Amino acid sequence: MNTGRAYIPGLYIHFPFCRSKCGYCDFYSVTETSLVPSFLEALSTEAALYRGEFTTFDTVYLGGGTPSLMRPEQVDALLVMLRGTFTILDNAEITMELNPADLTREDLRALYQAGVNRVNIGVQSFHDQKLQLMGRRHDRRQALSAIEEAAAAGFDNIGLDLIYNLPHQSLEDWRASLEQAIALHPAHLSCYELELKPDTPLGRKFGRGECAGRSEDLAREFFMETSKTLEEAGYIHYEVSNFAAGMGRASRHNRKYWDHTPYLGLGPAAHSFEGTRRWWNRSSLKGYLTDLSNRKRPVEGQEDLRSEELAMEALFLGLRTKEGIDLDRYVRLYGRDLMRENRHQIEEWSRLGLVEISGGHIRPTRSGMAVADALAMI
Ligand code: SF4
Numbered sequence: 030m031n032t033g034r035a036y037i038p039g040l041y042i043h044f045p046f047c048r049s050k051c052g053y054c055d056f057y058s059v060t061e062t063s064l065v066p067s068f069l070e071a072l073s074t075e076a077a078l079y080r081g082e083f084t085t086f087d088t089v090y091l092g093g094g095t096p097s098l099m100r101p102e103q104v105d106a107l108l109v110m111l112r113g114t115f116t117i118l119d120n121a122e123i124t125m126e127l128n129p130a131d132l133t134r135e136d137l138r139a140l141y142q143a144g145v146n147r148v149n150i151g152v153q154s155f156h157d158q159k160l161q162l163m164g165r166r167h168d169r170r171q172a173l174s175a176i177e178e179a180a181a182a183g184f185d186n187i188g189l190d191l192i193y194n195l196p197h198q199s200l201e202d203w204r205a206s207l208e209q210a211i212a213l214h215p216a217h218l219s220c221y222e223l224e225l226k227p228d229t230p231l232g233r234k235f236g237r238g239e240c241a242g243r244s245e246d247l248a249r250e251f252f253m254e255t256s257k258t259l260e261e262a263g264y265i266h267y268e269v270s271n272f273a274a275g276m277g278r279a280s281r282h283n284r285k286y287w288d289h290t291p292y293l294g295l296g297p298a299a300h301s302f303e304g305t306r307r308w309w310n311r312s313s314l315k316g317y318l319t320d321l322s323n324r325k326r327p328v329e330g331q332e333d334l335r336s337e338e339l340a341m342e343a344l345f346l347g348l349r350t351k352e353g354i355d356l357d358r359y360v361r362l363y364g365r366d367l368m369r370e371n372r373h374q375i376e377e378w379s380r381l382g383l384v385e386i387s388g389g390h391i392r393p394t395r396s397g398m399a400v401a402d403a404l405a406m407i
Pocket residue numbers: 046047049050051054055056058093094095128
């Protein structure tokens with residue numbers, strides 16, 4: 030795909046270990062942390078198998094799973110390995126997800142010295158009862174302490190993850206959590222609605238009617254309240270779930286997922302994308318280790334996206350962002366003139382206050398972002 034813009038790929042590392050599983054989580058992770066050294070060795074082999082195909086990255090994202098279960102020396106060695114295998118640009122954004130229970134100030138300082146320059150702390154809630162309900166292994170005190178310690182260790186680019194529409198959570202409770210977050214001045218906030226997937230412990234509880242006090246109907250109200258409260262506090266609502274204290278603090282890595290910039294994902298269950306091709310790794314640590322012991326890429330599947338599929342994705346992802354869809358670029362990349370083909374529909378959205386059409390862009394309003402997935406169905 031010729032995008033007409035120099036896109037530098039991003040590198041995602043899926044660290045597939047957690048100390049214990051949270052009640053709502055369906056990400057791939059295992060609790061056998063004795064396998065961490067074997068995983069790190071296999072990861073090095075996997076990275077080497079992509080040398081040449083991917084050369085340069087300007088973002089690295091250590092996600093999972095719980096990457097903060099790695100010792101700082103292991104993170105240091107991992108970054109040294111990545112720098113020895115690929116070119117990681119000097120100004121690269123290097124993000125690591127942290128569980129508030131895991132690291133001391135010394136650990137955080139060591140991570141900073143190793144080159145991690147952005148941390149994303151999985152706070153999820155500032156209420157102990159809600160944290161227990163979600164099966165998180167940290168409490169409010171540890172969340173507050175992790176944020177303070179990260180700042181004291183030198184991090185000035187700190188993001189917090191929060192979850193809303195929890196069982197028995199009122200809008201007032203949630204507003205109080207947002208106010209608490211704002212008072213801590215994070216550079217970034219990701220606010221997600223709790224998704225109760227049926228194959229998770231919390232989802233099953235909900236299915237059996239043992240976890241009431243939560244309404245899908247409230248989702249929009251939580252969303253609107255989140256956007257309003259954080260924008261009033263000066264944050265930019267730059268994507269449905271993401272807020273930044275200035276666009277310089279928006280996640281450079283995550284933005285690549287939204288505009289078809291190539292990315293390489295290493296580790297079990299990691300996804301990659303380049304050009305028109307998307308591929309994903311096996312969701313099995315054992316299978317991953319076996320493939321790599323045979324120097325084979327642990328790829329489980331791939332798809333080659335047709336231009337109509339890429340166009341639909343770009344529409345879906347673009348309408349979730351404040352930047353919206355650049356209409357000329359869209360024609361150039363995907364061969365579709367949205368204003369000519371869908372003028373009536375788009376003008377109707379504009380009349381309903383769901384989008385704004387200006388400067389050659391269609392941009393979702395706050396109300397439009399609340400229904401962004403439905404907008405993409407044109
Ligand atoms: S720590 Fe994160 S990845 Fe691990 S179980 Fe909890 S939500 Fe899932």
